[in-house]
Amino acid sequence: MRQPDLEPFETASADGARLRGIRRPGSGEPIVLVHGVAMDRRIWVDSGFLDALPDADILALDLRGRGASERVGAPERHGIDRHVEDVRAVMDLFGHPGYAVFGVYFGGRTALQVAAADARVTRAYSFCAHAEAVELPDDAVEEEAAAIEAPDGCRYLTDHFRRVGAPDWMVEACTRVDLPELAAVTRGLWHGSARGVERRHSGQDLVLITAEGDAELDVFTVGERRLDARLWLVDSPTRVKAAHRLAEVGARVAAEIAGRAAGTGVR
Numbered sequence: 001m002r003q004p005d006l007e008p009f010e011t012a013s014a015d016g017a018r019l020r021g022i023r024r025p026g027s028g029e030p031i032v033l034v035h036g037v038a039m040d041r042r043i044w045v046d047s048g049f050l051d052a053l054p055d056a057d058i059l060a061l062d063l064r065g066r067g068a069s070e071r072v073g074a075p076e077r078h079g080i081d082r083h084v085e086d087v088r089a090v091m092d093l094f095g096h097p098g099y100a101v102f103g104v105y106f107g108g109r110t111a112l113q114v115a116a117a118d119a120r121v122t123r124a125y126s127f128c129a130h131a132e133a134v135e136l137p138d139d140a141v142e143e144e145a146a147a148i149e150a151p152d153g154c155r156y157l158t159d160h161f162r163r164v165g166a167p168d169w170m171v172e173a174c175t176r177v178d179l180p181e182l183a184a185v186t187r188g189l190w191h192g193s194a195r196g197v198e199r200r201h202s203g204q205d206l207v208l209i210t211a212e213g214d215a216e217l218d219v220f221t222v223g224e225r226r227l228d229a230r231l232w233l234v235d236s237p238t239r240v241k242a243a244h245r246l247a248e249v250g251a252r253v254a255a256e257i258a259g260r261a262a263g264t265g266v267r
Contacts, residue, residue, distance in 0.1 A: 011093040013064065014085040015077065020068040021061030021090065024050065028257060029098050029122065032087055033060040034114075036105035037185055038157055039173045040067030043104070046169035047243070052250030056257065059099075061090050063107075065181040073181065078188025080113055087114045098122045102253065104246065105129055105239075108209075112197040115204050123205040127249060128239040130208060130216065131197035131223035141189055149183035165241045199227045206230070209249060213237035 006022040013019055021041055031053070033044050041060040044050050050058060062069040063086050065078060072078065087110065091099055100123040103111030108126030115124035147156045157174035199206070206229035208220050213236060224231040234249060236242035 009059075009090075009093065011089050013082065013089045015082065017064045017072050017077070017082075017086070018070040019061055019064065019086055019089060021059065023060075023094075024056075024058040026053075026055050026057040028055070028057060029100055030057040030059050030094060030096050031100045031102055031253075031257075032090055032114075033058060034083075034087060034101060034103035034107035034110050035060075035063065035066070035173075036103075036107045038177050038182060039104070039107075039170070040176060042067070042176070043169055043173055046172065047167070048247035049250040052247045053254040053257075056254065059090055059094065061086065063110075065178065065185055067176075071178060071181045073184055075184050075187035076191050078185045079191025080110060080188075080193045081191070082188075083110045084113050084117050087111075088118055091118065091120060096120070100257070101125070103127065103129070104243070106193075109193070109197070112206065115206060116198050116200045119201040119204075121201075121204055123207065125207045125209060125253065127209045127246070128211070128214075128242055130210070130219045131206075131227055131229070132219050133196040134194050136189055136194045138190070141186060145183040145186040148186060149179050153179040153183075161240070165238065167244045167246075170240075170243050197223070197227065207232060209234060209242075211236040211239050211242040214239055 006024050009023055010020050035043055041062050044060050063083055064072050099120055101111040101114050101121055102125040104127045108129030111124045112126050112131050115121040158171050161171045206227050208223055208229050209232040210220050212233045220231055234242040234245050236245060
C-alpha cells in the first residue's frame, strides 16, 4: 500500500486538551476524518481509505485519549460534546470556510453532531452510526468499561472484534489503545451520547451509511427522512462487517467530490 505524505499538526481543544493529527495536503475542500471509539488516526491508512481519496485535502485527528493526543481520564471529559469540540478545534486551526467531515461508528455520530454545531460543515458522512436517540443502560456501559480496564482488556477487545467479523485493521487498532483511558471513553457515553442529532443549518448535505443487512436499517431510514439526509447502503450483512468495505466507500466519496467540483452533481 502506498504511504501518503503526511504532515503532523497539533492544537488544543476548548477545554485545553492537546490534540494531534496529520494532514495530507490536497485539492478542494478539506475533509476531517473522525475515528471510532477503540481506534486512532492510523485506521485511515491501514484500511486503505486514504488511498481511495488520493487527491483530497485530508485532516485526520486523534480524538482525546487516543493515539498521540492527550489522555484526559475523567469520563465527563469524554462526552460527545467534548469530541465535537475536538473536531471544531482542528477546523479552527486550519481556518477554511468550509469542511466535509467523515466519521466511522461513534465518529460518524460525532460528525453529525459537528454539523449540527458548526455551519462551516458543508457535508457530514456517518459510516454505520445513525442519528436517532439511543438507550444506554447504565449496567451495560459499566460492564463494558470494566471489561476494557481489566488486565486482559486488550484480549477482550480483539476477541470480540474477531468474533463479529471485523477487518484486521480494526482488530489491530484495539491493540494500540490505552485501556484505562478507553474505559473512561466508554463511561463518557453517559454524557450526551444518547441524544439524537438535530439539523440546525440549512444547506448541509448529511449522508447516513450502513450495511444493507443492518438489523436496525429502519432506524437509519427514520433519520434519512427526519434530517432530509441521504442514505448509502453497503453490500454487507452487518455494520461491523461493512468496515471491510471502508475503502470502497472512500472511493465513492472521492467520486462524489470530484463530480461536484466538475459541476456534474455525482451522488
